Amino acid sequence: MVRAIAWRVAGVVPVLFLVTLVLFLLLRLAPGDAADLLVPDDASEAEILRIRERWGLDRPLLEQYFSFLLNLLKLDLGRSYRYGADVFELIASRVPATIELATLALLAASLIAIPLGILAALRKGTAVDGAVSVFAIAGVSTPTFWLGILLVLLFSAELHLLPSGGRLPYGVQLPERTGLHLVDAMLAGRFDLLGLIASQLILPVMTLAFSMVGIISRITRGAIIDVAQEEFITTSVAKGLTRGAIIRHHLLPNATVPITTILGLELGVLISGSIIVEVVFSWPGLGTLLYQSISVRDIPLVTGIVVTYTTLFILINVVIDVIYFIIDPRIRASQGA
Amino acid sequence: MAEPILSIDRLSIHVRAGGGVRLKIVDDISFDILPGQFFALIGESGSGKSMIARAIMRLMPDEVLDLRGEIRFGGHDLAHAGEELLRPLRGSEISMIFQEPMSSLDPLMTIERQLSEAVEAHGKRKGAAMRAHIIDLLTRVRFRNPEQIMRSYPHELSGGMRQRVMIASALINEPKLLIADEPTTALDVTIQAQVLDIIASLARDYGLAVLFISHDLSLVYENADEIAVLYGGMLMERGPARAIIEAPAHPYTSALLACVPRRRTGARQEGIEGAVPSVSDWPPGCRFAARCAWRQPQCTQHEIAFLDLPDRRVRCVAPLRESAPA
Numbered sequence: 001m002v003r004a005i006a007w008r009v010a011g012v013v014p015v016l017f018l019v020t021l022v023l024f025l026l027l028r029l030a031p032g033d034a035a036d037l038l039v040p041d042d043a044s045e046a047e048i049l050r051i052r053e054r055w056g057l058d059r060p061l062l063e064q065y066f067s068f069l070l071n072l073l074k075l076d077l078g079r080s081y082r083y084g085a086d087v088f089e090l091i092a093s094r095v096p097a098t099i100e101l102a103t104l105a106l107l108a109a110s111l112i113a114i115p116l117g118i119l120a121a122l123r124k125g126t127a128v129d130g131a132v133s134v135f136a137i138a139g140v141s142t143p144t145f146w147l148g149i150l151l152v153l154l155f156s157a158e159l160h161l162l163p164s165g166g167r168l169p170y171g172v173q174l175p176e177r178t179g180l181h182l183v184d185a186m187l188a189g190r191f192d193l194l195g196l197i198a199s200q201l202i203l204p205v206m207t208l209a210f211s212m213v214g215i216i217s218r219i220t221r222g223a224i225i226d227v228a229q230e231e232f233i234t235t236s237v238a239k240g241l242t243r244g245a246i247i248r249h250h251l252l253p254n255a256t257v258p259i260t261t262i263l264g265l266e267l268g269v270l271i272s273g274s275i276i277v278e279v280v281f282s283w284p285g286l287g288t289l290l291y292q293s294i295s296v297r298d299i300p301l302v303t304g305i306v307v308t309y310t311t312l313f314i315l316i317n318v319v320i321d322v323i324y325f326i327i328d329p330r331i332r333a334s335q336g337a
Numbered sequence: 338m339a340e341p342i343l344s345i346d347r348l349s350i351h352v353r354a355g356g357g358v359r360l361k362i363v364d365d366i367s368f369d370i371l372p373g374q375f376f377a378l379i380g381e382s383g384s385g386k387s388m389i390a391r392a393i394m395r396l397m398p399d400e401v402l403d404l405r406g407e408i409r410f411g412g413h414d415l416a417h418a419g420e421e422l423l424r425p426l427r428g429s430e431i432s433m434i435f436q437e438p439m440s441s442l443d444p445l446m447t448i449e450r451q452l453s454e455a456v457e458a459h460g461k462r463k464g465a466a467m468r469a470h471i472i473d474l475l476t477r478v479r480f481r482n483p484e485q486i487m488r489s490y491p492h493e494l495s496g497g498m499r500q501r502v503m504i505a506s507a508l509i510n511e512p513k514l515l516i517a518d519e520p521t522t523a524l525d526v527t528i529q530a531q532v533l534d535i536i537a538s539l540a541r542d543y544g545l546a547v548l549f550i551s552h553d554l555s556l557v558y559e560n561a562d563e564i565a566v567l568y569g570g571m572l573m574e575r576g577p578a579r580a581i582i583e584a585p586a587h588p589y590t591s592a593l594l595a596c597v598p599r600r601r602t603g604a605r606q607e608g609i610e611g612a613v614p615s616v617s618d619w620p621p622g623c624r625f626a627a628r629c630a631w632r633q634p635q636c637t638q639h640e641i642a643f644l645d646l647p648d649r650r651v652r653c654v655a656p657l658r659e660s661a662p663a
Contacts, residue, residue, distance in 0.1 A: 231440040234396055239455040239506065240428035249454065253445050329490040330444060 004325075008318045012311060019310045020072070020303065024065050027299050055081070072307070078300035082293065087304040091286065095308065096179025097167060098278070098285035102270040104201060105208035110263060113213040117220025118252070124225060132217060139214035144273075148207040148280035155203060163200055165282035172196065204281040208274055212266050219262040223255035230254070256327050264320035268313045341369035342513055342546050343393065347406035348416065350388050350397075350570075359402060363388055364570040366406075370563075372513065373544045375537065377557035377578065379593065380567035386550045387436075389567075390518045392416065393548070394433055395423050410514070429459040432507035436519040438499035442491040448502055449487035455506050474505040477542075478535055497528035504535060508543065515540065516548045521556065533560070555597040558582060566590045569624035576649025586646060586656040589625045623653070631655060 043051075052058045056067070071078065077087035120132040156164035167181060168174060174181060174197075175188050182201075185193040227233065228251060236246045275287035282288070286305055293301035324331045350363035363385040370376045380386045391397050393408055393415060408415040411430060413422060435441045443451060452471045456462050462470050475483035478501040491499055500520060507515055517536060521529040537560040540547045549557060557564065561578035566589060574587040585591040592609045611628040620626060622637040629636070635654055643650045 231435060231437055232443045235435065235441045235503075235506075236443070236454075237396055238394055238427055238433045240424050240426070240458045241454065242424065242458070245454070245458070249446075250443050254443065328445060330492045333490075333492060 012314045077304035080301045082298045100180045104205045109209040109212040113216035117217040121221045121224035136214035145276045223258040227254040342372045343370040344409040349405040351402045352400045375547045376563045377549045377561035384567040385570040429510045431514045432512040433516040434503045434520045478505045514546045518550045574651045580648045586651040588629045
């Protein structure tokens with residue numbers, strides 16, 4: 001198992017190589033000159049040349065790429081054009097906000113969608129099944145930015161129940177250790193802050209979760225229905241097991257593999273898919289940072305963020321593979337546990 | 338004569354087919370199984386034999402619309418019993434093994450858990466006694482290393498081994514009736530004989546009645562006490578196994594016997610001319626008439642009733658034992 005995981009992690013290297021190559025070429029082949037953005041409008045030619053030289057933009061593209069790769073090995077992603085700060089540190093300061101949002105959204109979506117999917121499968125063809133279907137389609141087809149704005153209008157502007165954005169209200173201080181606010185508040189013993197932090201999280205989490213409920217509940221429903229048709233379910237009825245025991249011991253465990261797959265994929269999609277939601281809710285995560293860095297052509301920062309997204313995506317897949325190992329003895333056997 | 342353990346009385350099964358059509362796939366079947374009897378139900382695919390097997394335990398697919406007639410077992414009519422009556426009987430009084438050993442065990446569970454849950458469902462044994470009982474049964478289905486088998490997952494066992502586990506699981510609560518629905522069809526020929534032998538000898542040891550379902554008469558040559566031959570959802574011939582195999586009275590039974598490969602003589606195997614007509618367009622009269630070598634004009638004119646011969650019943654206007662060329 002350790003060997004199999006090591007292989008998966010090693011798979012990051014070629015993927016990152018390809019991703020950075022494509023990204024590097026695209027960003028530099030795009031029309032416009034990054035140096036234009038680094039100088040005032042009235043800068044002289046000499047000044048532009050000096051800036052180019054300072055940021056290494058005058059060197060051949062291939063040379064720039066190789067020095068980027070060499071630096072990447074040292075976790076040095078360069079300096080942001082806009083902030084002047086170290087890209088790695090900028091990203092590191094934003095990653096926890098995105099992870100907090102994405103995992104809570106996935107958790108909320110799973111808690112809603114999996115029971116709904118199970119219910120729909122067990123009541124296949126009834127009004128309950130139909131209602132879950134309609135809810136699922138509504139979730140999939142509602143654009144997140146629209147839902148986000150709608151929720152802000154309703155709960156913040158109209159009802160004044162929840163804040164419209166940000167991670168913490170102005171003036172609230174929280175000692176950061178993990179960067180995950182709920183965790184930090186508990187570590188610091190500031191349980192009084194949990195409610196405040198949660199109220200900031202509710203709207204963005206719900207907006208993201210709603211978009212996933214549809215897919216997760218449909219996959220869960222399909223997985224349960226597929227397993228229900230397996231011969232070993234007939235065997236377990238023939239053994240005289242109760243309906244509850246069959247569902248708990250045979251139906252649900254066998255449906256976990258497809259459900260885990262979709263949860264992993266959705267988490268990957270979430271980490272990058274939260275960009276719009278982060279912008280709508282002024283959530284200071286990677287998504288907002290990417291949005292800002294693209295709009296000012298901050299090439300080192302854009303590159304760094306995309307590399308981070310790719311790495312996170314691959315790591316999530318490794319975790320999913322580990323979960324397969326735990327659930328399914330056949331996968332354990334085929335991977336030489 | 339002993340009281341039958343299972344008595345099927347005028348059983349008919351209707352299913353829903355595409356386009357809202359109702360099909361009668363099992364038509365007015367009656368037979369009794371006595372305690373300890375090895376009863377073979379023989380028919381080609383599509384004859385309705387598996388549907389009868391599943392109807393007894395009420396494990397029918399969703400397409401089944403209704404059951405008519407009675408399935409009497411232990412003073413109850415299983416055809417019309419509710420879940421609260423059926424569940425305690427399943428796996429305890431009546432057990433079943435299936436055609437596909439590869440898919441009839443849960444792939445995520447060890448053999449030990451699958452066997453012990455069968456015991457626990459009926460609360461007959463617990464803890465160490467249960468474990469000892471499981472080891473004993475695995476030994477009886479001829480595993481030399483029962484403890485290792487208990488720790489295994491289904492994918493680690495071959496088809497024949499899984500079917501032996503299924504047999505152990507079916508017999509674990511000492512039922513009175515075992516339904517074996519083509520239990521050897523999916524196995525290699527060499528394994529078939531072993532599995533069949535295990536079922537037959539355990540049935541003798543436990544005094545267990547067996548309803549053995551097969552398309553292959555050669556499989557039941559040695560073990561069956563009683564044979565019923567099914568064609569197109571109707572019983573064609575029923576009687577003592579020896580009498581039927583030695584002198585089939587129904588042309589269909591005779592044709593089935595002709596299909597049995599004669600390994601020793603190496604004689605060429607004959608098939609039965611033609612195919613089973615589809616359930617929706619049965620001809621009037623005898624359903625086998627279209628494929629029958631001895632067809633007579635009256636075969637297709639009206640429903641053919643059972644004819645009672647001294648040792649059996651046969652649904653034929655001209656049974657071979659009286660009229661067939663020798």
